[in-house]
Amino acid sequence: MTAPSKQTVCIVDDDAQVRRFLAEVLASVGLVAEQHASGEDFMRRWQPGKAACVLLDIRMPRISGPEVHDWLRDREPGLPVIFLTGHADVTTAVRAMRLGAFDFIEKPFNVQQLIERVNQAVRLATDKSAAGSGNDGWQRALTRREREVLRGIIDGKRSKLIAAELGISERTVESHRASIMAKAGASNAAQLAAMAAGQPPLD
Template identity: 85%
Template structure:
């Protein structure tokens, strides 16, 4: 496939034990990427499809995602959209063929960190992953950890939070999610406890990145 494992050890600067998710339907590409990432002290988690990634993804666990742009059923851009709703600060690097460059550039405008064309240069890949991991850590540090509570939410709690931010009642949220109003109230209480919010208005402000009012 034109890939080479020869690279300069001087650029092995990735943070130790950070996790990078590899989402690609090509097993050979996944194995190669995992080998490269492991060689610079990163933990590589492999996902053979978008469905597999979305099913197993855990908020706050990954430092970066390497995402194939063209996959069957669920495409890379669709996964990127899904991730932006759940962890918008997570750096995503698209892996793309030449024909998909326009799509990758469009994804960058929507917040993707970068894209790398296949067959990729291993040194370039390592450099960009290092930069993505560092940027993610710096962004989290700059935020002062104020949004750390959001990373602890379950997928269902994130859905309920979205309804709260939109100003929807518990009854409406319950109807849209197909769960009981009592379940929504339970999730709401759990979310407020994790956020340290005293009311729904304060919670919505915190989730939107605004300074909560006393």
């Protein structure tokens, strides 16, 4: 059984109403919410291995969501991060996904989508923990499509080429890439390729 701490979802948003709403939604599906009113508060209270997912607002005063994400990638790169964005922030969110974010969800929230993506992120954190410390444990947690994308990454192919070869969109490739990096605990594509070197993706 998953430890209770791994069911914790950190909410980082300067809007108290948004934090309360998200906490209520998460509680309705059995997840524990830890609320943070700012990036500084999250960074001050952050504990390695405690959370299963972070819901991170892009626009916050003083320290922005992307800055918090950069800080977090240096400390726990495998932790799934879902950005909360307004329509104008979508480009920034997509850029963050290329740097390893799990996904982004636009405001106002679609509650069902929010629940589904958070549950997927929590399962990812759980699967990665259950995969063990073996060198190929993270590869065993990949889906078949993620393994196909990983082969392209290992070969040094750009997302556009991988997408063309697999018959999927470039954005879908980026989403798979982000998921692969989160499962591997890699902070960038170069590190991911190095981790996979000498370990062919499992069939």
